[in-house]
Amino acid sequence: MEQQTLTLTKLSRTFGETRAVDSVSLDIRPGQFVGVIGRSGAGKSTLLRMINRLVDPSDGVIRYGDTDVTALRGRALRQWRRDCAMIFQQFNLVERLDVLTNVLVGRLAERGFLSSMAMHFTDEERTLAIEALDRLDLAPQALQRAGTLSGGQQQRVAIAKALVQKPRIMLADEPIASLDPGNATRVMEALRAINREDGLTVLVNLHTLDTARAYCDRIVAMRAGRVMFDGSAAQLTPDVVRDIYGTEDLSEIDESVTSTAARVAVPA
Numbered sequence: 023m024e025q026q027t028l029t030l031t032k033l034s035r036t037f038g039e040t041r042a043v044d045s046v047s048l049d050i051r052p053g054q055f056v057g058v059i060g061r062s063g064a065g066k067s068t069l070l071r072m073i074n075r076l077v078d079p080s081d082g083v084i085r086y087g088d089t090d091v092t093a094l095r096g097r098a099l100r101q102w103r104r105d106c107a108m109i110f111q112q113f114n115l116v117e118r119l120d121v122l123t124n125v126l127v128g129r130l131a132e133r134g135f136l137s138s139m140a141m142h143f144t145d146e147e148r149t150l151a152i153e154a155l156d157r158l159d160l161a162p163q164a165l166q167r168a169g170t171l172s173g174g175q176q177q178r179v180a181i182a183k184a185l186v187q188k189p190r191i192m193l194a195d196e197p198i199a200s201l202d203p204g205n206a207t208r209v210m211e212a213l214r215a216i217n218r219e220d221g222l223t224v225l226v227n228l229h230t231l232d233t234a235r236a237y238c239d240r241i242v243a244m245r246a247g248r249v250m251f252d253g254s255a256a257q258l259t260p261d262v263v264r265d266i267y268g269t270e271d272l273s274e275i276d277e278s279v280t281s282t283a284a285r286v287a288v289p290a
């Protein structure tokens with residue numbers, strides 16, 4: 023499916039006195055792999071949630087090509103949410119259902135209410151779901167209950183579920199924050215494979231700086247709702263890191279950046 027540039031213009035969201043996102047402007051070109059980093063509370067989740075309209079902006083505009091995403095309502099808004107699939111830290115699967123059914127639930131966004139309720143899927147949809155699972159090395163687990171899989175496997179099921187939605191953008195909100203290093207690496211590699219093979223734009227919030235450096239073409243760093251840095255991993259010097267994390271003490275930076283979530287091995 024043809025992809026367009028996602029443009030955020032002076033996008034803001036306030037919650038009471040808190041400016042969670044404060045006048046953020048970004049252009050995200052088709053096929054980019056963008057990592058959003060910053061301390062807890064910097065506004066990363068709010069930014070992602072505004073893009074798929076789970077949270078409404080207080081101010082500013084989101085455009086996708088010629089479409090004013092901020093103005094979408096009803097059916098057009100549902101279509102947009104299908105166009106930008108979202109992966110969450112907590113996987114959001116129905117644990118008692120099997121893996122294949124969980125993936126097929128990704129197709130429900132296409133349907134009217136009644137056919138969704140019936141949970142009836144066509145052979146074509148089942149094939150699509152199995153192909154997506156196979157890409158993520160999970161076809162053998164298709165009939166297993168989702169709740170019996172490891173966290174990393176569940177997150178890859180969530181990615182398969184997002185893929186059958188046939189999205190144009192993949193948004194991932196701290197997708198590896200609850201995973202051990204091995205599983206975190208597999209999930210990041212799955213996102214990278216989808217980005218490279220399908221040319222899908224990926225926008226991922228990450229706690230860990232080394233993960234962002236290892237996987238992202240472009241790193242956007244936020245602090246107190248604002249973009250502090252926007253560039254490549256190579257441009258992310260220790261001085262910039264100090265600015266982003268707001269401390270002079272580099273050992274404290276290492277602590278805050280690497281200890282709260284899984285560390286990911288840097289691929290060769």
Ligand SMILES: Nc1ncnc2c1ncn2[C@@H]1O[C@H](COP(=O)(O)OP(=O)(O)OP(=O)(O)O)[C@@H](O)[C@H]1O
Pocket residue numbers: 037040041042043060061062063064065066067068069
């Ligand atoms: N629904 C809400 N109601 C009130 N305040 C909120 C709400 N959502 C976010 N905030 C506030 O907005 C600011 C940004 O939060 P956000 O979750 O976007 O940051 P984050 O960088 O994603 O942090 P984390 O990594 O902890 O998720 C924080 O001060 C947070 O407390």
